[in-house]
Amino acid sequence: MPRSLQWRIAFAFTALILVSMGAVSAYLIGYIRDRYTEDLEQRLNEVASLVARHAEYAVRSSASPSDLAQIAVTAGETIDGRVTIVSLNGAVLGDSHTPPLIQNDEGLAPEIQAAVASGLGKSTRNDRYLGEETLYIAVPAVVDGQPVAVARAGVPTSRVAANMRRIVTTVAVSALIVAVLAIAVAYLVAYRTSRSIRSVTEGARKLAQGDLDQRVHALSADETQQLADAFNRMAASLRDIVRDLSGERNKLSAVLETMADGVLVVGPDGRVELINKSAGEMLQVKAEVVTGRQLLAAVRDHDLRCLVSDCQEKGEQQHAEVEVAANRRVLSSVATPLAGKGGGAGVLLTLHDLTRIRQVDVTRKEFVSNVSHELRTPLASIKAMVETLEGGAMDERAVAADFLARIHKEVDRMSGLVKEQLDLAVLESGKEVLRPRPVDVRKVVEDVAGQMQEMARAKGIRLETAVPQGLPNVWCEEDRLRQVLVNLCHNAIKFTPENGVVTVSAASRSGMIEVSVTDNGIGIAREHLPHIFERYYKVERSRRDSGTGLGLAIAKHIVLAHGGHVSVNSAEGEGSTFTFTVPTAGKV
Numbered sequence: 001m002p003r004s005l006q007w008r009i010a011f012a013f014t015a016l017i018l019v020s021m022g023a024v025s026a027y028l029i030g031y032i033r034d035r036y037t038e039d040l041e042q043r044l045n046e047v048a049s050l051v052a053r054h055a056e057y058a059v060r061s062s063a064s065p066s067d068l069a070q071i072a073v074t075a076g077e078t079i080d081g082r083v084t085i086v087s088l089n090g091a092v093l094g095d096s097h098t099p100p101l102i103q104n105d106e107g108l109a110p111e112i113q114a115a116v117a118s119g120l121g122k123s124t125r126n127d128r129y130l131g132e133e134t135l136y137i138a139v140p141a142v143v144d145g146q147p148v149a150v151a152r153a154g155v156p157t158s159r160v161a162a163n164m165r166r167i168v169t170t171v172a173v174s175a176l177i178v179a180v181l182a183i184a185v186a187y188l189v190a191y192r193t194s195r196s197i198r199s200v201t202e203g204a205r206k207l208a209q210g211d212l213d214q215r216v217h218a219l220s221a222d223e224t225q226q227l228a229d230a231f232n233r234m235a236a237s238l239r240d241i242v243r244d245l246s247g248e249r250n251k252l253s254a255v256l257e258t259m260a261d262g263v264l265v266v267g268p269d270g271r272v273e274l275i276n277k278s279a280g281e282m283l284q285v286k287a288e289v290v291t292g293r294q295l296l297a298a299v300r301d302h303d304l305r306c307l308v309s310d311c312q313e314k315g316e317q318q319h320a321e322v323e324v325a326a327n328r329r330v331l332s333s334v335a336t337p338l339a340g341k342g343g344g345a346g347v348l349l350t351l352h353d354l355t356r357i358r359q360v361d362v363t364r365k366e367f368v369s370n371v372s373h374e375l376r377t378p379l380a381s382i383k384a385m386v387e388t389l390e391g392g393a394m395d396e397r398a399v400a401a402d403f404l405a406r407i408h409k410e411v412d413r414m415s416g417l418v419k420e421q422l423d424l425a426v427l428e429s430g431k432e433v434l435r436p437r438p439v440d441v442r443k444v445v446e447d448v449a450g451q452m453q454e455m456a457r458a459k460g461i462r463l464e465t466a467v468p469q470g471l472p473n474v475w476c477e478e479d480r481l482r483q484v485l486v487n488l489c490h491n492a493i494k495f496t497p498e499n500g501v502v503t504v505s506a507a508s509r510s511g512m513i514e515v516s517v518t519d520n521g522i523g524i525a526r527e528h529l530p531h532i533f534e535r536y537y538k539v540e541r542s543r544r545d546s547g548t549g550l551g552l553a554i555a556k557h558i559v560l561a562h563g564g565h566v567s568v569n570s571a572e573g574e575g576s577t578f579t580f581t582v583p584t585a586g587k588v
Contacts (some may be wrong), residue, residue: 033167069094073094082153083151111123119140261352262351265346271292275290301324308349336350385406437478438585442471449465460499464501465504466504468507471506514580515579516579523574532552533568534553567579
């Protein structure tokens with residue numbers, strides 16, 4: 001059977017029509033053949049009876065044999081067949097095809113004998129004179145109640161067959177015409193029935209491809225109209241649902257992509273189904289690469305994999321703090337079981353980055369330790385000198401003056417420490433009002449270098465400057481620019497060993513003046529570079545040195561407040577280069 005509904009309907013109609021027409025045609029042909037045979041026999045009976053009556057009259061009137069022969073010939077021409085008059089002794093009295101009184105064995109024919117015996121004879125047999133099969137009907141001629149002769153009429157069955165062939169041909173042609181017309185009507189009915197269904201099918205296909213505005217129109221006012229209306233209502237409802245879901249999905253995607261916490265969904269089969277941007281950054285993987293891969297291959301962290309496995313096995317929420325070795329991040333991880341398909345359990349893994357909090361906590365502790373150390377030393381010194389003065393040193397003017405000078409120095413040191421704290425607080429709050437003006441950067445560099453020469457000479461370090469003539473003035477607050485240079489030069493001298501070189505240089509770059517402080521000192525390890533400008537941060541190697549770790553943070557905020565940027569390039573054991581930019585006076 002064809003798969004198309006249209007052709008299935010047409011095929012069913014066609015088969016029904018052909019079977020019906022075949023049955024009707026067979027019945028009609030049989031019926032017509034029987035009726036034709038009956039009519040032919042009836043006609044032959046009538047002709048034979050008429051000839052028998054003529055024969056009776058001829059016998060009563062003693063007519064000549066030629067009269068009987070003429071009667072047979074005339075009747076034979078009428079039926080286009082053979083007519084014979086036979087006496088009871090078998091003599092042929094008249095025949096439409098042979099001379100009379102020549103054949104004497106016709107009385108032995110079965111139809112002749114049956115006619116004499118019962119009054120009507122019928123047979124179908126081969127006629128040696130006609131040379132083919134012939135249907136005969138024989139009727140006796142009766143005179144005074146006694147048969148005196150038999151009149152017989154016959155026609156060849158080939159004529160019957162020819163007529164039947166014509167009848168069958170006519171019936172077949174008629175049946176074929178009716179069948180063709182019926183099949184055409186069946187096809188039109190099938191096409192009309194199926195085209196609305198095809199319209200709905202095409203609409204469903206386009207709907208499945210994402211065309212949610214697709215609508216169908218019924219092509220006939222029948223049940224397909226109801227089908228089309230139901231489809232359109234379903235399509236409208238589906239469009240609204242999909243739009244709502246799409247809106248919610250977009251909101252969820254926006255939330256996932258912008259949230260600071262990492263989100264990672266692992267399916268029951270252990271494959272990563274979803275990972276947001278924050279999780280990718282925390283785990284140092286790309287979402288498009290790991291999605292669809294096994295967690296074991298995507299995330300190379302044993303603790304996280306164990307956390308997910310425990311969640312799947314126990315079916316309970318699991319918590320852990322994990323330190324990712326790749327980027328030394330500390331993550332608060334929560335694994336929550338999710339119901340999956342087929343009874344399997346997926347896992348929702350949320351990651352909260354505690355690295356910054358830990359760093360702030362560590363730097364806070366270091367700051368407290370550093371400040372305590374920085375304050376404890378001058379305070380202890382001041383207390384000792386005060387106690388010495390109280391013990392009688394006040395009477396010795398030289399000793400008293402020296403102690404008072406030292407006390408002033410320690411107080412200034414503590415004041416500087418407090419001032420750095422206040423400066424950084426004001427700079428970070430953005431409330432400081434700068435008073436910029438055109439400043440000769442070359443003069444500032446030379447002044448700072450001269451100021452720091454004594455410190456450099458004390459350590460056996462050569463402090464050099466490399467500032468070309470003719471540099472444009474910079475637009476900044478001069479005191480703040482000096483503060484930045486002093487901080488950078490101080491650090492460079494402090495962390496450069498004896499016989500080292502510190503160079504302060506400046507150059508013009510795209511409307512900005514770029515100032516660099518370069519040393520060939522101990523350098524900074526790579527893992528410290530991202531945090532070097534953070535407040536209170538001190539490189540591990542330098543913890544033994546004095547200072548609060550605020551100098552670089554203050555320098556950074558001063559440069560940013562002037563519209564520039566600051567950076568560092570360093571390698572451990574190879575020295576460091578700190579660079580900052582300040583806009584030129586003409587650019588502002």
